[in-house]
Amino acid sequence: MTLLKSRKLRVARPTDNLDALLPFYCTGLGFELIGSFQGHAGIDGIMLGHPGAPYHLEFTCTQGHTAGRSPSQDHLLVFYVPKADLLQQMVDRMMAAGFPPVASFNPYWDKAGYTFEDPDGYRTVLEGRAWPL
Template sequence: MPADATAHVRIARPSLDLEAAERFWVAGLGLAVQYRHEADGTPGRHSLLMVGWPGAGWHLELVHDPAAPVVPRPTPEDLLVVYLGEEVPGALVRRLEEHGGTRVPAHNPYWDTWGVTVQDPDGYPLVLSTRTWP
């Protein structure tokens, strides 16, 4: 069966601190915990946190291997863009900052024109865009 527009997308990233990540993505952005697994320290067993909006066609999986942590290596182009279709609420940006995010200038000035960029606790950029996506 070929992939098509109905295929669900999982975006997976390493995280050094799943509790900090959960504060940012759930309490800050408002995503829901879809699944959680706590590793017991057995080599090869990962802790993970899956977050997303119920019913969305995507979710974010944050993974931590306590026995062999992978250090996140985000680049300025590793963007997760959420198209709001309206001005970015200042209260949302403040809430993200209060929950571990850091507002940063975008690497590409396009995103400063069309939104706000906030780094998550692992350094990955989240863009809240004022634009829509058809």
């Protein structure tokens, strides 16, 4: 496990429209475009992240392949934001970007957090509690 502690995490998934995701992840969640590529074996992609964060998101679009929407409403990214003022700022930013909260598939997330759905149907929770472990 020690080896994994020093690494960065990339969460990657396909999409049918890279441009449609930018308002959600960049304008709404505040991610920055940290890399991109085009035409790599018929695949275009973008990497989005936060400065200094040990993780980033990669979205790819493959020519001739349909990625489709999220297979369920319970495919989640969860960010723990235990400071109430920061959580409210983030919620306000999402709403200003045109993404109102949606009811969570699992009602647990509605108790202290807000769930938002991206253009592909994948969801992000801004959780108002600290990570319990």
